[in-house]
Structures are given as structure tokens and as C-alpha cells.
Amino acid sequence: MSLETIYVGIDVGLTHTGVAFSTRDMDTPLDVDRWPGNKEVAKKVPTKLWYRAGCMKPVSWGFDEPEELHRGMDVIDCFKLYLDPDFHTDGLENSPEVFWTNEDVQLWFVDFLTALRQYIIKYIRNAEVFANDVMGDWKLHPVEYLFSFPTTWQNSKVVETFSRTVTRAGFGECAAHSVEIKLSEAAAAAVYSAKNFKNQRSIQSPKGRRELAIGNEERIRKGDVILICDAGGGTTDVSVLKVLSTQKFEIREGHTEEVLELEQLDFVNGRPIGSVRIDQAFQRLIETRLKCIDYNSENVSWSLKYAARDLTKGSFQTIKENFGYQIESVLNKIAPYVPGLPRAYHNPEEGFENGRIILTGDDIRKLFDEQICRIFSMIDEQLRRIRELSPSEKVTHFVLSGGLGSSPYVQDCFKREYGYGKAAKRILISEDPQLAVCRGLVIDRIHRLRYGHSIISSRRSCHSYGIVFNNRLSQNKRSPRQSEGIKISPYDRKRYAVNQIEWLIKRDQLIHQRQYISQKFNRVFDNNSSEISWKDLIAMSQSPATRLPQTSNEGDARIICEIDSRVSRELLRQHPKPVKVQKWWGSKRNPEFLKIQYEVRLVIGSSHLKFEVWFEDMVIGESDEVPVNWQYTSIDEAISLDSQASWPVDWSNCGHAGGTKDK
Structure with missing residues (x-):
């Protein structure tokens, strides 16, 4: 009996990595949602490594943070975009803080991907859906690993370097396994939107943003023009596509699927805008506030820079993810503990109480708004280009995906900016928007296998x-x-x-x-x-x-x-x-x-x-x-x-x- 090929889609993000997998006959991809070091369900794993001084290999990765961070131990994250030698951020290219080389970045990729590959094998082997199919030698089971790449990697040499690091990490190392790096993150997100259009939710629904888009005006149909905004941790991509048709395909006897056939109306606009920029701005804000109190710790290893970084990577992540929900919106006072600051520390004049730093909703809102304004500028530019290139076409729907796109505050800003007036757009959210890319990779590959062509029928x-x-x-x-x-x-x-x-x-x-x-x-x-x-x-x-x-x-x-x-x-x-x-x-x-x-x-x-x-x-x-x-x-x-x-x-x-x- 021949073994079914397993297709594994891997979206290596700047802050988190998502993995989806499927066989040709499965209706929808499954996600890797359990990770080492985390007892709860998590759709993505942090793209993060810990190294100890003098050790060439990481001591841990992902959620599996060491219980104690000793001196000489360092955490490596947010390194993805530096694989492109031409990528610079905020004028830091000549800063002493930029201590790495391109070879270092490649090594971090190899180490992270090696750990990821080993866990993917373990997870899929234990998955119930494959209980009787992956019992033998994994090296003999046919597997295709599908990777995406950022739209901002315009130089093909960067994609080639990424391909080599994937190979060095062990992907495709045996005859039964192969690697494909063909879809950009924007294209994969568009594919996911085309396949998942019936499960998209309307943020303009009077019943709340969890309601499915079921009305004729809400749901995407033939002839509609959709703008897909995939806003993630490191980059934001904006693409405009026209729905040529709704195609019905028979998966197997008695089972059909509907998929939108899309035509690209303009280039994909990809820029380094994302939630990491919000983190960086927050860390600068905390450093500035800590400088005002001139606190001297008895702990010689404490510094305001490390305290700001730990607060940013810790409590602020929860604040950021929940910002915009109703219960958060009515709270104008946000007071997280500052790592290393004594609980007894009190300085109300500078905004510190009981070891906490006092922040307002406006403080957090300003951090978001800076990135949102840049995204809106991208979208307005894209809408202008569509009017110039195709005057007869009008964008009817927005579809939001990606980690930042799943933020309730970001969604509300989209609704206020584009959801009202004569030129109002229907604004939809993909199901599990943070998984759009890894699921899209698998969906596109299986669609090509079943029907001989990709879902996006034309591009520019x-x-x-x-x-x-x-x-x-x-x-x-x-x-x-x-x-x-x-x-x-x-x-x-x-x-x-x-x-x-x-x-x-x-x-x-x-x-x-x-x-x-x-x-x-x-x-x-x-x-x-x-x-x-x-x-x-x-x-x-x-x-x-x-x-x-x-x-x-x-x-x-x-x-x-x-x-x-x-x-x-x-x-x-x-x-x-x-x-x-x-x-x-x-x-x-x-x-x-x-x-x-x-x-x-x-x-x-x-x-x-x-x-x-x-x-x-x-x-x-x-x-x-x-x-x-x-x-x-x-x-x-x-x-x-x-x-x-x-x-x-x-x-x-x-x-x-x-x-x-x-x-």
C-alpha cells in the first residue's frame, strides 16, 4: 500500500511561526497547536532561541524559556528580516547594538528550523488523524515541506540563501522528502482568503465581530474587488484582486468545495510595518520613563534597558493583544510591574506606584496609531493606483489577516476609516487570521495537485x-x-x-x-x-x-x-x-x-x-x-x-x- 504524502506549510514569522499540515484527501489543513514549554493550546510558536555563552547550540527555543536567565545567557528573536543584507531599521545599521553578521542570522535560522523540524515530526507522528499511517520510519514517508517568504525580499539571492538554510536544518534531507519555496506570504494569505471566504466574519455586523458574513452585501461574490491586508509582526502586505468566479470542485464522490478564482489587479505592496514596531516604540517609552527616576538597584546586573526589554517581551504582549476589547477600552489606567523594581518603590510624580509604571490608554493608543497610519497610507496609495490602472474597478471588500490584523483595536480603526460613507467597504476578518499564510501554503499546493493550477489565476x-x-x-x-x-x-x-x-x-x-x-x-x-x-x-x-x-x-x-x-x-x-x-x-x-x-x-x-x-x-x-x-x-x-x-x-x-x- 502506497503511503499518502503529507504536506506541511511553514510560515516563519518575525515574532511567531505557524505550521499547518494535510494530505491530499483531507478537507482542511490541521494546525500544530501544542508546543514544548506551553501547557495551553497555542496556534503559533515564538520565533525565539536562547543561547548560553560559549555554547554553539541553543539551550532552548520557542515557548520553552529557561527558568532562570543566567549572566552570559542571551535570547535571540526578531532576526528574520536581517537575512536580507540590504534590510536596515531606524538607522541602527551602524549602531553598536547591531552585533551580528549575516552569517550569524543564517546560523540562528538553522538552529531554530532544526528544532522546529524535529518537533513537527514528533507532533505529526502522534496526531490521531495519522495514527495508523506514520508508524514506520519517518524518512521513508513522503513529505513535502512548503515555506513562504516575505514580500519585502525583492532580491532573489535572499530567497536562495533562505533555501540553503532550510536545507542545512535538515528539511528535504532524504529521498522521500522535498522542499518548496514558491509562494510569498502575501500570495499565501490571498489563497487562504479565496478558499476560506465562507468563514469570514464581518467587523461591521451589529451582532459583533464574531458573526459570519452571510448577507449578500457582506459575502464576497463574483465581480467583487477585494483588498487583502496581511499585517503581521514584521511586515504588512496589501494586495488587490478581482473575483473572476466562484468555482465548484468535487474533492471526492459526494463532497464538493467552493473556491474563489482571483485575478491580481496590481502589484503586492509589502513594507516593514508590523507589531514589532509597536514593541520597539513601547520599549523606548519605558526606557525614557525609567531614566527620569534615576533608580539605582542593588542588583549589579539590573539596567533600565534590560528592564524595559523584559517588560516589553513580558506583560506588554498581553496588554497589546487585548487592547481594543471593550473591557480594556474603559480602563484608562494600565499598571504593569517593572522587572527588577522593588514592590515598595513609590514615585507618583513620575508615574510609578508600588513597583508599577502607570500608563494610560492614550499611551498605548499612540503606539498603535503610528503603525496604523502607515498601513492606511499604503492602502490609500494602492486604491489610487487601482483608480489609475483600472478606472472601471472599485474595491468592494477589505479582508484582514495576520497577527496585527487580528487586533480588535486595529479592526475598529479600519471600520472607522473605511467602513462608513459613500465609499464604504465591507470589512471582513479571515478565520484564524494569524494562520492565513501557513494554511494558504498547504491549500495552494493541494489545489494544484487536484486541479492542475493555482487559485490565483493571474498576476502582474x-x-x-x-x-x-x-x-x-x-x-x-x-x-x-x-x-x-x-x-x-x-x-x-x-x-x-x-x-x-x-x-x-x-x-x-x-x-x-x-x-x-x-x-x-x-x-x-x-x-x-x-x-x-x-x-x-x-x-x-x-x-x-x-x-x-x-x-x-x-x-x-x-x-x-x-x-x-x-x-x-x-x-x-x-x-x-x-x-x-x-x-x-x-x-x-x-x-x-x-x-x-x-x-x-x-x-x-x-x-x-x-x-x-x-x-x-x-x-x-x-x-x-x-x-x-x-x-x-x-x-x-x-x-x-x-x-x-x-x-x-x-x-x-x-x-x-x-x-x-x-x-
Whole structure:
């Protein structure tokens, strides 16, 4: 009997990590909701490690905090975004507080993911749903681990580094296991919203925010345009999608499921906004208040900085999670204990009573409002872009997900800002919004397995991708740019504009799933060659579609990959149609050369592109998958690129053999 593959979705968040799992035949994913060091049900585990001085490996992780934090012991958390070397926060990149290197961050990832993997195995083996299925060697059981990545990781090299750390942590280490890192966090959250739309709740319901959205105006339907705001610990993503249809699929006999088919109307806008920024602002507030009292502790290890940090990571987390509930809203006095401050300490003039610091509701509200204003600015910018790009489309619904999106205070702010007036939106909350990403990863993978395509049917590209070629010029045609771009071919003595780029996908272009874009080209070779091989160069640009570079040596064009192709003489004899034997100009010794027609296809994936070279009905060359973040990058944003070398002319490349086609 063949074993059912288990699909495990893992959302490594800045503050917490969520894990969901399922088999192909299960109706909905299950969550890992019991964790070491915590006796209660918890949907996510803290992305946190504890190290002891002199030890290379962590002493504990997640909820399993050591009973006593000894001197020389340190807690490592909120390290996720620093995997991107270009990420800086609040001007701290040159601060002495930033003691780590990128290698340190990779090591923390490996240590955390190793502990996570070992616990996932234990949890799934003990899950009742798999009581009789995972009894043997785990290494022999087929498992697919599905990871997401932040929308803010715009450089594909960061995703590659993350992939290597996942492998170093033991994921996919045996033949029966594999790893997939294809969906951004924003895409996974959108998938979850599409599958879970019947279980979304309306925050505008007069019966309270726990009521399901059941009215015709509340529930999402065909033709609606939805804005999904996934606000988490470290980043906030805003995406706008149109509901093309509500599709019904038969899972098995007698069981069907309804899923929204979505079309992306604009790039995903992802920025480093989240609940961690609220924590940082709170810690600065406490440090400022503690400086005013000039307290000298007898404990030599006490400092106001550590006291502020411990209060932030301790009592404040409960305050933050509950802020906005009715019972909290009527309490204008919040008084948590300050770690290390004696219970007898009393300084009412500076706002300290019995070892507690006195805070008001306005103090906490200001911390939230700073981040909420930044989120609203993102949303307003996105709404403006939709009006410009698609004037006929109007956003009808907002869907909130993520840890910060589950805050009742944040939800109430959304309701006040966007829930009233002529342009009012229906504001919905996903079921278990903090699990939208890890569940979305599993749902998308199983949907692709069942039906052959992703739930999001189309996206918009934020970059342009093309192929380098030599463009033959007619006798009277001048070069579109400078004359030095024109050279004479040694094969036919014709004029060519060399190293031109045929852009197969342009920025802002709508990209459909199950589609490939193709272009035919010609190559010429010595007729006496025993084997024929060549390289095709793939170029990328971040410039707007109206200002794309025309050659590989100008503007921001850069070569992102090369495709090696090879055809044998036997293959040429089997397929004579695309092969022509022509006279070699000006040569008596080698009077003939081969002219070969072939096709370059750009295949569209859910989060990647792949280039293939076809000769007749077979692939003779292909690129690795090129990761693509379908996201918004401002035209005015500074773009940092690697230095681009000047590319020599490949004279076997002799240009187009037909128009570009979408298939």
C-alpha cells in the first residue's frame, strides 16, 4: 500500500511561526497547536532561541524559556528580516547594538528550523488523524515541506540563501522528502482568503465581530474587488484582486468545495510595518520613563534597558493583544510591574506606584496609531493606483489577516476609516487570521495537485524579462540608438543591431497561469560542425515599460541567466524542416552554413519563471527557475543593481524568425 504524502506549510514569522499540515484527501489543513514549554493550546510558536555563552547550540527555543536567565545567557528573536543584507531599521545599521553578521542570522535560522523540524515530526507522528499511517520510519514517508517568504525580499539571492538554510536544518534531507519555496506570504494569505471566504466574519455586523458574513452585501461574490491586508509582526502586505468566479470542485464522490478564482489587479505592496514596531516604540517609552527616576538597584546586573526589554517581551504582549476589547477600552489606567523594581518603590510624580509604571490608554493608543497610519497610507496609495490602472474597478471588500490584523483595536480603526460613507467597504476578518499564510501554503499546493493550477489565476509582473538577440536591419533602416550598435555579420555581410533585447514580459503586464510566451529565433553555424551548441542570454530590467533599455549594455538591463542548448547531427536529420543550408558569404573553402530555427518559451509559474529552448517538439535547453516576486516597486524608488558587464556579440545569433506569441 502506497503511503499518502503529507504536506506541511511553514510560515516563519518575525515574532511567531505557524505550521499547518494535510494530505491530499483531507478537507482542511490541521494546525500544530501544542508546543514544548506551553501547557495551553497555542496556534503559533515564538520565533525565539536562547543561547548560553560559549555554547554553539541553543539551550532552548520557542515557548520553552529557561527558568532562570543566567549572566552570559542571551535570547535571540526578531532576526528574520536581517537575512536580507540590504534590510536596515531606524538607522541602527551602524549602531553598536547591531552585533551580528549575516552569517550569524543564517546560523540562528538553522538552529531554530532544526528544532522546529524535529518537533513537527514528533507532533505529526502522534496526531490521531495519522495514527495508523506514520508508524514506520519517518524518512521513508513522503513529505513535502512548503515555506513562504516575505514580500519585502525583492532580491532573489535572499530567497536562495533562505533555501540553503532550510536545507542545512535538515528539511528535504532524504529521498522521500522535498522542499518548496514558491509562494510569498502575501500570495499565501490571498489563497487562504479565496478558499476560506465562507468563514469570514464581518467587523461591521451589529451582532459583533464574531458573526459570519452571510448577507449578500457582506459575502464576497463574483465581480467583487477585494483588498487583502496581511499585517503581521514584521511586515504588512496589501494586495488587490478581482473575483473572476466562484468555482465548484468535487474533492471526492459526494463532497464538493467552493473556491474563489482571483485575478491580481496590481502589484503586492509589502513594507516593514508590523507589531514589532509597536514593541520597539513601547520599549523606548519605558526606557525614557525609567531614566527620569534615576533608580539605582542593588542588583549589579539590573539596567533600565534590560528592564524595559523584559517588560516589553513580558506583560506588554498581553496588554497589546487585548487592547481594543471593550473591557480594556474603559480602563484608562494600565499598571504593569517593572522587572527588577522593588514592590515598595513609590514615585507618583513620575508615574510609578508600588513597583508599577502607570500608563494610560492614550499611551498605548499612540503606539498603535503610528503603525496604523502607515498601513492606511499604503492602502490609500494602492486604491489610487487601482483608480489609475483600472478606472472601471472599485474595491468592494477589505479582508484582514495576520497577527496585527487580528487586533480588535486595529479592526475598529479600519471600520472607522473605511467602513462608513459613500465609499464604504465591507470589512471582513479571515478565520484564524494569524494562520492565513501557513494554511494558504498547504491549500495552494493541494489545489494544484487536484486541479492542475493555482487559485490565483493571474498576476502582474513588477519586472521585465527578455532574450538577447541580434536584429538584422534593412538596407535603409538606421539604428534606433547610437550607430556603434550596428555591426556587420561575418556570415552574410548584412548590418545588424547587436545585443538587442526582445522583451517577452514587460513590467505591469498581466500574466496568466497555464500560459507561456514564445518567440522564434534563427541561428547560423558551420555546416561541417559535428555538434551544434549555443547560449541564449536572458535579461531583466526594473525600468517602467515605456523606458526599457533596448540592448543588454545600457540602462539597468542585466543578464540574470544563460541557457545552454545543444543539437546533434542525428537530430537535425530527423527534423529537416527548421534547418536550411545556405551559401557562406565570400568563402570558397566552406561554401555552406546551417541556418536553424528554434523557439524560446517563457513558462509562467505561481512564483517563478522558467525559460525553455525548443527545437521542433522537444526541449533542448532550459534555465533554472527564476524566482519572481509579483509585487509593487515604486517608479521613484532607488534601485540597487550589481555592476553589469558589457557582453560580446554572438554572431551565431541572427535574429527573429517570427512574432511573439502567447499560448
